[in-house]
Amino acid sequence: MGFILPIIPVITVLLLFLTRKSFLQHIINLLASGLLVIGALLLTYKVVNQGSIRYGFLGGIFYVDALSVIVLDIVIIIGLVTSIYSVGYLQEEIRQEKIRPGQIKRYYLLMYSFIFTMVMALTVNNLGLMWIAIEATTLASAFLVGFDNNKYALEAAWKYVIICSVGIAIAFLGIILFYLSARGVLSESAALDWVALYENAKSLQSPVLRLAFIFILVGFGTKAGLAPMHTWLPDAHSQAPSPISALLSGVLLNSAMYGIIRALTIVNCNLENNIFTGRLLLAIGILSILTAAIFIMTQRDYKRLLAYSSIEHMGIIAVAMGVFTPLAVFGGLLHMINHSLTKSMLFLSAGNILQKFNTMQISKIKGVLKILPFSGTAFLLGLFAIAGTPPFSIFSSEINIIVALFSGGSIWIGVVLVLLLAVVFAGIVASLFRMFYGERDQETLQPGEINKAGTGAIVVLLIAITLGGLFMPSYVIELIYQAQGLILGI
Amino acid sequence: MLEFVKILSVLILLSAFVLMGNKRINSYIETFRVQSLFIALMAGINGIIMLRTEGRFDLLAICVLILVLKVIYIPGLLHRTYAHVKYEVEKDFILNIPILISVCSGLVVFTYFCLGTLSSIIPNSIILQLVNSVSVIWIGLFFMISRKKAIGQIIGFLVIENGLFVTTMLGTEGMPFIVDLGLFIDLITAILIMGILVFRINDLFDSIDTDQLNKLKG
Numbered sequence A: 001m002g003f004i005l006p007i008i009p010v011i012t013v014l015l016l017f018l019t020r021k022s023f024l025q026h027i028i029n030l031l032a033s034g035l036l037v038i039g040a041l042l043l044t045y046k047v048v049n050q051g052s053i054r055y056g057f058l059g060g061i062f063y064v065d066a067l068s069v070i071v072l073d074i075v076i077i078i079g080l081v082t083s084i085y086s087v088g089y090l091q092e093e094i095r096q097e098k099i100r101p102g103q104i105k106r107y108y109l110l111m112y113s114f115i116f117t118m119v120m121a122l123t124v125n126n127l128g129l130m131w132i133a134i135e136a137t138t139l140a141s142a143f144l145v146g147f148d149n150n151k152y153a154l155e156a157a158w159k160y161v162i163i164c165s166v167g168i169a170i171a172f173l174g175i176i177l178f179y180l181s182a183r184g185v186l187s188e189s190a191a192l193d194w195v196a197l198y199e200n201a202k203s204l205q206s207p208v209l210r211l212a213f214i215f216i217l218v219g220f221g222t223k224a225g226l227a228p229m230h231t232w233l234p235d236a237h238s239q240a241p242s243p244i245s246a247l248l249s250g251v252l253l254n255s256a257m258y259g260i261i262r263a264l265t266i267v268n269c270n271l272e273n274n275i276f277t278g279r280l281l282l283a284i285g286i287l288s289i290l291t292a293a294i295f296i297m298t299q300r301d302y303k304r305l306l307a308y309s310s311i312e313h314m315g316i317i318a319v320a321m322g323v324f325t326p327l328a329v330f331g332g333l334l335h336m337i338n339h340s341l342t343k344s345m346l347f348l349s350a351g352n353i354l355q356k357f358n359t360m361q362i363s364k365i366k367g368v369l370k371i372l373p374f375s376g377t378a379f380l381l382g383l384f385a386i387a388g389t390p391p392f393s394i395f396s397s398e399i400n401i402i403v404a405l406f407s408g409g410s411i412w413i414g415v416v417l418v419l420l421l422a423v424v425f426a427g428i429v430a431s432l433f434r435m436f437y438g439e440r441d442q443e444t445l446q447p448g449e450i451n452k453a454g455t456g457a458i459v460v461l462l463i464a465i466t467l468g469g470l471f472m473p474s475y476v477i478e479l480i481y482q483a484q485g486l487i488l489g490i
Numbered sequence B: 001m002l003e004f005v006k007i008l009s010v011l012i013l014l015s016a017f018v019l020m021g022n023k024r025i026n027s028y029i030e031t032f033r034v035q036s037l038f039i040a041l042m043a044g045i046n047g048i049i050m051l052r053t054e055g056r057f058d059l060l061a062i063c064v065l066i067l068v069l070k071v072i073y074i075p076g077l078l079h080r081t082y083a084h085v086k087y088e089v090e091k092d093f094i095l096n097i098p099i100l101i102s103v104c105s106g107l108v109v110f111t112y113f114c115l116g117t118l119s120s121i122i123p124n125s126i127i128l129q130l131v132n133s134v135s136v137i138w139i140g141l142f143f144m145i146s147r148k149k150a151i152g153q154i155i156g157f158l159v160i161e162n163g164l165f166v167t168t169m170l171g172t173e174g175m176p177f178i179v180d181l182g183l184f185i186d187l188i189t190a191i192l193i194m195g196i197l198v199f200r201i202n203d204l205f206d207s208i209d210t211d212q213l214n215k216l217k218g
Helices: A007-018 A022-050 A066-095 A103-123 A127-145 A151-181 A194-199 A206-224 A232-239 A242-271 A275-297 A302-323 A326-357 A373-386 A393-407 A411-435 A452-470 A474-488 B002-021 B025-054 B058-085 B097-116 B124-146 B150-172 B177-205
Strands: none
Touching: A007 A022, A007 A103, A022 A066, A022 A103, A022 A474, A066 A103, A066 A242, A066 A326, A066 A452, A066 A474, A103 A127, A103 A242, A127 A151, A127 A194, A127 A206, A127 A242, A127 B177, A151 A206, A151 A232, A151 A242, A151 B124, A151 B150, A151 B177, A194 A242, A206 A242, A206 A275, A206 A302, A232 A242, A232 A302, A242 A275, A242 A302, A242 A326, A242 A474, A275 A302, A275 A411, A302 A326, A302 A373, A302 A393, A302 A411, A326 A373, A326 A393, A326 A452, A326 A474, A373 A393, A373 A411, A373 A452, A393 A411, A393 A452, B002 B025, B002 B097, B002 B124, B002 B150, B025 B058, B025 B150, B058 B150, B058 B177, B097 B124, B124 B150, B150 B177
8 A cells, every 4th residue: 555644635635626525524524634643553563663764755755663653643632622522613613703604714724734744744764855844834824823813813814824834934945055064975856865975974073964964953043933933923823713723732832843853963963963953952842841831820821821832832842852862852742642642633623612602801700610520620630741841641751751861961951941940830820720620600501511522532642642641552652762763863 | 158157156246246336225235236147157058058958948938037036126126125215315225335345255264275275075166166156155145235225135035046046056056946946936935025024114113124123121
């Protein structure tokens, strides 16, 4: 069987163009995401057994290995969850007359183009094509961010497009420098092929590579939401429809981080140590966590708070990659998985809260646990999870990274990280926990869930992140070990 | 032939300075058109050299693409967008022009020192041209933050792309064709999306001044 993953979203988009009835569009959406999951599982099975796979057609531009499969699986699993959630979400939006039935088609079209671009970014082996796909993710999701078409959504969309396009343009300069560093080492067609770059990493020009890495870190870091290039992120995540926020936060940020990790691997292999990249990543990672901690402490809008928490977790992953010991890389990859699952669950439950209460202000919401028993509980537990409380899975990956920091000799950075995590925890508790209790005074809202299937998906994610903290299936561990080997070059 | 490329690379840098000195939106668009024309000429000359030596048509095809997209289509699109949203002629910059120009000169000097570190790898004659094209990227970036109107920011983005494109052409003798093609597809989609957003911003805010986009904070 050939490589079918990028074809499924393309066919979905074509089918969506042809259908008129919103009922059919929902069905196509569910079928497509289900098929994607089956395809991804088959691919994962193959990669666990065979290592890397290169596909021959189209000049061999498709290449998959353990690292890309981890991020790809996250994309597709979160894609399935959001597509289940979207059905109920859109119906409720129509019932509340926030959108017209005709807009469902546009929503799904953009959503599947978005998924297509991300699948492309993760399955090509050419740095230039990966850049094009990552730039295309911005373009595909711009109108999703501005979907509500009010002043706030439009402002968020404009900032998103401009900041991310410029950021990614700077990454392209980095890619040109990568190409220059391979002058005379690799043939012209192979000079952007990152497998070839990696195999010949030792003979690339180090000064150019150093310069290239800085540009790539700034460029893809913009897309990954690392401070100080993060300013688009809270706006876009808070103004996008909630399922799209889940996709942006759980999936898009990881795809950009994947670009950084690919470049990091080559540069570290060339310099034969991680001092240069480690310093940059540690500085930018700690700065991201610090920025997020400050804004979480003073946040009044719960979706923005979740967005800042995404910046924090991307910072943690950057720190893990900066330390670059086997334990830290393992922790970082695990953290990617755990953060995506937890954060998308939180955004989806926040979506239920938003549709019920119709406000994003924390101070205007009371008694969530009474009015939304399931999504409220999931939101509460998810907040504990995202703050790093045991037994949830984020705790296990964070503890891995912290142990790696202390055992790897970066004791002071470990101390700072733990302190900042404590601040974030306190910030989340102080800002958000007043939402859950108390009576709602102004008007009477009927208790009860609105989006039944979506809430079911949220509960499944909650179970997954709880079990994920207690034990890991052996094939997941095997996959992470393989990816870890690829990154460290063992 | 190579002399022409050198002259063109200087002209491209000069056009970026001219852009910085422009006051009105219509004149930015025209300066951008001229800059793109220089780039198309450069791609054409390099394309002819490539055709003679290697027998490949890549760069000539790109030259045509630039002519169609960046010299004809995008400036026209921007003019139409601006005609739709125009309320009154007003100047559109935060600092005054002499300061802007001196900052740009500083950027060129900065780039010169940065790229000087590469002299062991790349021949000196190419480095001087790379200084010109990389400076265009930084000037584009600076242009974006010095203008308040949404169309000014789009032009800044386009100038950054132009700079990137020239850097690619000079530094690498052309990326693989598929990468160049993808770049153009991305560029044209980005401009269309930005154009539509400008319309919507104009509808909702009654202006395309990005200073008004200040609702989301903290």
